[in-house]
Amino acid sequence: MPMMDFQGKQIEVDDDGYIINLDDWSKELAVQVASQEGITLTDAHWEVINFLRDYYKQYQIAPMIKILVKEIGKAMGPEKGNTKYLYELYPGGPAKQACKYAGLPKPTGCV
Amino acid sequence: MATKFTAKPDELSKIDHKPPKKGWMDTPAEFKEHTFCWGAKGKNLNIVDFPNARDWSPAEEDWKLPENWQEIVLEGIKDRLGKYRSFKLFMDICVRCGACADKCHFFIGGGDPKNMPVLRAEILRSIYRKYFTASGKMLGKIAGARELTLDVLKELWYYYYQCTECRRCSVFCPYGIDQAEITMMGRELTNLLGLNTDWISGPVANCYMKGNHLGLEPHTITSSVEFFLDDIETITGIRIKPTFNRKGAEILFVTPSGDLFADPGTYTAMGYLMLFHELGLDYTWSTYASEGGNFGFFTSNEMAKRLNAKIYAEAKRLGVKWIIGGECGHMWRVINQYMDTWNGPADFLEEPVSPITGTKFENAKSTKMVHIAEFTADLIKNGKLKLDPARNDRLKVTWHDSCNTARGMGILDEPRYVLRNVCNHFYEMPEDTIREKTFCCGSGTGLNASENMELRMRGGFPRANAVKYVRDNYGVNMLANICAIDRATLNALMEYWAPDVSVCGLHELVGNALVMTGEKERTQDLRLEPLHGKEAEE
Numbered sequence: 001m002p003m004m005d006f007q008g009k010q011i012e013v014d015d016d017g018y019i020i021n022l023d024d025w026s027k028e029l030a031v032q033v034a035s036q037e038g039i040t041l042t043d044a045h046w047e048v049i050n051f052l053r054d055y056y057k058q059y060q061i062a063p064m065i066k067i068l069v070k071e072i073g074k075a076m077g078p079e080k081g082n083t084k085y086l087y088e089l090y091p092g093g094p095a096k097q098a099c100k101y102a103g104l105p106k107p108t109g110c111v
Numbered sequence: 112m113a114t115k116f117t118a119k120p121d122e123l124s125k126i127d128h129k130p131p132k133k134g135w136m137d138t139p140a141e142f143k144e145h146t147f148c149w150g151a152k153g154k155n156l157n158i159v160d161f162p163n164a165r166d167w168s169p170a171e172e173d174w175k176l177p178e179n180w181q182e183i184v185l186e187g188i189k190d191r192l193g194k195y196r197s198f199k200l201f202m203d204i205c206v207r208c209g210a211c212a213d214k215c216h217f218f219i220g221g222g223d224p225k226n227m228p229v230l231r232a233e234i235l236r237s238i239y240r241k242y243f244t245a246s247g248k249m250l251g252k253i254a255g256a257r258e259l260t261l262d263v264l265k266e267l268w269y270y271y272y273q274c275t276e277c278r279r280c281s282v283f284c285p286y287g288i289d290q291a292e293i294t295m296m297g298r299e300l301t302n303l304l305g306l307n308t309d310w311i312s313g314p315v316a317n318c319y320m321k322g323n324h325l326g327l328e329p330h331t332i333t334s335s336v337e338f339f340l341d342d343i344e345t346i347t348g349i350r351i352k353p354t355f356n357r358k359g360a361e362i363l364f365v366t367p368s369g370d371l372f373a374d375p376g377t378y379t380a381m382g383y384l385m386l387f388h389e390l391g392l393d394y395t396w397s398t399y400a401s402e403g404g405n406f407g408f409f410t411s412n413e414m415a416k417r418l419n420a421k422i423y424a425e426a427k428r429l430g431v432k433w434i435i436g437g438e439c440g441h442m443w444r445v446i447n448q449y450m451d452t453w454n455g456p457a458d459f460l461e462e463p464v465s466p467i468t469g470t471k472f473e474n475a476k477s478t479k480m481v482h483i484a485e486f487t488a489d490l491i492k493n494g495k496l497k498l499d500p501a502r503n504d505r506l507k508v509t510w511h512d513s514c515n516t517a518r519g520m521g522i523l524d525e526p527r528y529v530l531r532n533v534c535n536h537f538y539e540m541p542e543d544t545i546r547e548k549t550f551c552c553g554s555g556t557g558l559n560a561s562e563n564m565e566l567r568m569r570g571g572f573p574r575a576n577a578v579k580y581v582r583d584n585y586g587v588n589m590l591a592n593i594c595a596i597d598r599a600t601l602n603a604l605m606e607y608w609a610p611d612v613s614v615c616g617l618h619e620l621v622g623n624a625l626v627m628t629g630e631k632e633r634t635q636d637l638r639l640e641p642l643h644g645k646e647a648e649e
Contacts, residue, residue, distance in 0.1 A: 015309075065374070067338060
């Protein structure tokens, strides 16, 4: 099992770098994972991360992108409720990249 | 940790079909990154009580096998030779004529000789000969026999998770040897040692616990459907009210969970909802039997049987008369070719009769499950649907025959009949790449992960090449199909080999064309994009 070094502790991650135990997550961890991919988390990034964490708490799965788009638009205003805005924040894809920072399991898409 | 797959199409299309200098028995499998899936997690194997449950990685030297692994495999072969006559037959009868050799999409797109179906089968046959035939025991290599070493086991694993059980090779085999049956046996053997992939064992564990591959909870399913209903209302002005887990409904509807939670399958799900509403069909969804697909089928027959049982248990619990199944591929191979002897016959259900047309579905007499493409084709044939195909005029459509529905149950003409009625521009791909001879998406049998992207792009190359042909010659921009794995994987394949072609399910196009009672004038399609000729009004 691959491990990630965080504040001197070893944290279990999967082969794609997603944390295994969701309780290992903290804001500081999100900042570290993002910075390793060259992303500095701004308030705008946190809006998405917080939404993802809330959604996951309720539904035990990461939302479909179109749900994310619609809900972000509802909560943050229509200028943010579009895929382009989310991709600007998360160039690696709002599902895959943002879920990684939010400490959610890797989205499976469809099986 | 994983590196990103970055090879460009012009690089990947330089395919070398020259075999290595050494003989195949002396060429061990090389585990190339991006050509295999991650190993299963112990927790997922534990959930279904599979042996040797632990985390493992195919790329690592140590596969954490039990001491007596050879004994387990050989005992497993012996057991299956006794149980399945097909397996015994296919181990014995191949004359290595090579008719299958260039029919496999993995061989065409990859060039590795061990992806010729004949040679893939020889990997297992060589073990069979060594331990189960007199000639192999005595003559060894000369008789095509060899010992089961760790290298041989790894070779078996590597290539048996590079076969999508699509059965195209079998169409050309003069003996009718079914390579899928051989791969299935090979995979069963690997499962005796806990050697499955994460991408398969995760969905199997999810489905066993929660009723579907994605692990969707009941309230997640209903909230997802509510989301579709909002969109349908925006498009048509009609609010649909479907039911879930309703006892006494006439029909149970079961579809792959991908339709509920991944684009573009979700648009197909909207199509089902609209069609059933318009018909006033007395049907129910189930949040328990919430998966048409069956990843157990890529594991072992026993596991597939355990997962399949749930659909019929739910039909019994709800007291429905029969079942309609959605657009899924391998679900139908399971239903059409295996279910009846595993969990059937489903005598507690009634022989399916369409309540709208009165048509008796004779072919589903025993399984009691009707494919939605047949159901809808029958509605159109009997003039029961009002359709406006011009609403799909933005699209130039081609049809991908999904391996399992085409070769596994002969659904060839029904979807084409539906297509011709719901859209005006339909173009066939070249003859050798459709119907019984259709090319696989390259990602079936649980190979639709992201870490094996090179394998997927290589395996999907022949299919994509045929799509590119109709794109370049007729301007095709939509690849329609009736399989959730197709809908999930062909997008990536098209982006790679044939950009500008999108992917959709059949009932998305039906939903677009369906004229519903009391609907407002439509200006948008199911993707909320403006209809052809309505762009200005947006």
